[in-house]
Amino acid sequence: MLNVPSQSFPGPSSQQRVSSGGRSKVPLKQGRSLMDWIRLTKSGKDLTGLKGRLIEVTEEELKKHNKKDDCWICIRGFVYNVSPYMEYHPGGEEELMSAAGSDGTDLFDQVHRWVNYESMLKECLVGRMAVKPAFPKDYHEEKRLLNGMLPKSQVTDPLAKEGPSSPSYDWFQTDALVTIVIYTKQKDINLDSVIADHRDDSFRAETVIKDYSYLIHIALSHEIQEDFSVRVVENVGKIEIVLKKKENTSWKCLGHPLENHNSLIPKKDTGLYYRKCQLISKEDVTHDTKLFCLMLPPSTHLQVPTGLHVYFKLTITGTEIVKPYTPVSDSLFSEFKEPVLPNNKYIYFLIKIYPAGLFTPELDHLQIGDYVSVSNPEGNFKISQFRELEDLFLLAAGTGFTPMVKVLSYALTNIPSLRKVKLMFFNKTEDDIIWRSQLEKLAFKDKRFDLEFVLSAPTSEWNDKRGNISPALLSEFLERSLDT
Numbered sequence: 163m164l165n166v167p168s169q170s171f172p173g174p175s176s177q178q179r180v181s182s183g184g185r186s187k188v189p190l191k192q193g194r195s196l197m198d199w200i201r202l203t204k205s206g207k208d209l210t211g212l213k214g215r216l217i218e219v220t221e222e223e224l225k226k227h228n229k230k231d232d233c234w235i236c237i238r239g240f241v242y243n244v245s246p247y248m249e250y251h252p253g254g255e256e257e258l259m260s261a262a263g264s265d266g267t268d269l270f271d272q273v274h275r276w277v278n279y280e281s282m283l284k285e286c287l288v289g290r291m292a293v294k295p296a297f298p299k300d301y302h303e304e305k306r307l308l309n310g311m312l313p314k315s316q317v318t319d320p321l322a323k324e325g326p327s328s329p330s331y332d333w334f335q336t337d338a339l340v341t342i343v344i345y346t347k348q349k350d351i352n353l354d355s356v357i358a359d360h361r362d363d364s365f366r367a368e369t370v371i372k373d374y375s376y377l378i379h380i381a382l383s384h385e386i387q388e389d390f391s392v393r394v395v396e397n398v399g400k401i402e403i404v405l406k407k408k409e410n411t412s413w414k415c416l417g418h419p420l421e422n423h424n425s426l427i428p429k430k431d432t433g434l435y436y437r438k439c440q441l442i443s444k445e446d447v448t449h450d451t452k453l454f455c456l457m458l459p460p461s462t463h464l465q466v467p468t469g470l471h472v473y474f475k476l477t478i479t480g481t482e483i484v485k486p487y488t489p490v491s492d493s494l495f496s497e498f499k500e501p502v503l504p505n506n507k508y509i510y511f512l513i514k515i516y517p518a519g520l521f522t523p524e525l526d527h528l529q530i531g532d533y534v535s536v537s538n539p540e541g542n543f544k545i546s547q548f549r550e551l552e553d554l555f556l557l558a559a560g561t562g563f564t565p566m567v568k569v570l571s572y573a574l575t576n577i578p579s580l581r582k583v584k585l586m587f588f589n590k591t592e593d594d595i596i597w598r599s600q601l602e603k604l605a606f607k608d609k610r611f612d613l614e615f616v617l618s619a620p621t622s623e624w625n626d627k628r629g630n631i632s633p634a635l636l637s638e639f640l641e642r643s644l645d646t
């Protein structure tokens with residue numbers, strides 16, 4: 163972990179900040195942690211001032227509640243009294259006040275659309291907006307059967323005219339199989355681009371096309387077997403999802419459309435979709451960091467692209483809490499060997515357990531076989547920008563190392579032009595260094611990879627670099643690397 167002064171938490175370079183857009187957490191007063199907030203919401207106190215009554219809120223009414231001690235905010239058509247939450251908001255009172263008395267949906271989504279406000283603020287719910295803001299079309303309007311014709315896809319955002327050309331889908335069947343074919347009309351589609359889930363009788367496939375999501379969402383007309391396969395024909399951007407019928411009967415139609423079926427939506431406007439994953443193993447890596455292995459359900463196809471993260475969701479004392487984590491491989495050498503566990507059903511995470519934290523102790527208490535909800539991948543990083551790279555410098559601190567795991571493996575195996583990869587890895591003490599011996603082995607094995615550990619609180623025996631990140635340290639690191 164980095165040596166972070168307590169008055170500024172998390173530290174300016176902590177991985178707990180999502181760096182873009184100038185976001186910053188503020189130090190909260192004693193007794194104003196998330197756990198304290200959860201306690202307050204469970205205390206039975208009237209947090210809306212309406213004694214549990216829900217009301218219809220007009221725009222004029224909403225506008226009146228724009229002061230710190232009387233602050234209402236509308237998010238996705240629902241109005242919350244956020245005054246009691248002011249002192250608990252990790253982004254600070256000023257940030258929350260920027261949406262006071264108005265529709266804060268866009269602001270909220272720009273900063274942290276993954277935050278589970280519905281659950282956190284359920285005791286603050288004032289009611290609905292009297293006139294609902296524009297919303298995705300209610301799927302009940304469209305109860306027609308999907309009979310195999312190519313439906314014209316809905317583009318729910320006018321801006322999408324500038325986005326990718328509209329995808330479409332079709333389906334066909336044999337005695338035993340039903341194949342859904344998605345024509346993305348894009349060339350850079352691969353297996354990471356498709357996230358598919360089958361739950362009860364509903365089938366959902368989200369295809370990420372640039373910054374948009376194309377959704378197939380259907381209540382299937384017949385039962386299918388648990389597992390299915392996904393194939394991608396990359397050069398034409400065609401995706402085939404092959405479902406196995408439970409009974410060999412002929413289907414007259416694929417099913418009924420569900421919410422947002424056959425629509426192309428800007429990715430930022432899609433909700434986070436979760437599925438329950440089972441904890442398969444948990445291994446100590448350092449004194450406070452563990453390698454968690456989760457198994458996806460058999461009825462899910464999901465591969466997290468390099469550099470992206472997912473959200474975990476757990477219910478902690480009745481409130482759903484969401485936190486981001488970045489998948490890693492099971493070791494730094496797994497790209498070079500046969501996988502121990504087959505077919506991408508397993509996701510690994512290196513997670514530091516904070517004894518005084520809210521989420522990680524709960525995660526650590528899960529037993530093998532228990533479940534945690536895992537979202538679709540999120541993030542803006544695109545590994546394709548590394549394609550022609552010659553020199554790659556990676557800076558990591560503590561668990562901020564997690565995105566580097568897959569980046570390193572990718573760089574060393576997939577970039578032919580690569581000359582040098584250098585990792586500068588900041589930690590407090592030697593005991594905090596994650597996968598130290600694996601990193602050293604990799605540096606020994608692959609001459610293109612160089613490694614530098616920097617410790618902020620080393621023992622007197624430490625002969626290597628010490629201190630915190632600084633311009634001097636960085637320029638020395640860069641200069642020496644470019645010389646070699």
Ligand SMILES: Cc1cc2nc3c(=O)[nH]c(=O)nc-3n(C[C@H](O)[C@H](O)[C@H](O)COP(=O)(O)OP(=O)(O)OC[C@H]3O[C@@H](n4cnc5c(N)ncnc54)[C@H](O)[C@@H]3O)c2cc1C
Nearest residue numbers: 171190485486487488513514516518519520521522561564
């Ligand atoms: C994009 C992204 C990816 C991430 N990937 C990973 C990953 O792969 N692995 C990983 O381990 N983590 C990762 N994280 C961090 C992770 O999401 C959590 O922040 C982390 O697990 C801490 O969760 P917690 O709820 O247990 O701790 P928290 O409750 O957040 O507490 C953490 C520590 O800070 C202290 N603290 C909390 N609030 C304050 C305050 N106001 N003032 C002073 N001290 C305070 C607590 O006492 C505790 O010691 C990632 C974060 C991001 C943004």
Ligand code: HEM
Nearest residue numbers: 179180185186187252253257258261266269270273279282
């Ligand atoms: C609509 C106006 C809002 C704005 C402009 C805003 C802004 C911010 C900012 C700037 C941060 C700091 C992010 C960081 O650096 O990581 C933050 C964090 C946070 N906000 Fe808000 N916020 C808003 C509303 C809300 C609401 C209504 C909730 C309700 C639950 C909320 C919950 C949180 C939480 C839980 C975090 C911590 C996220 C993390 O762990 O990274 N915010 N917010």
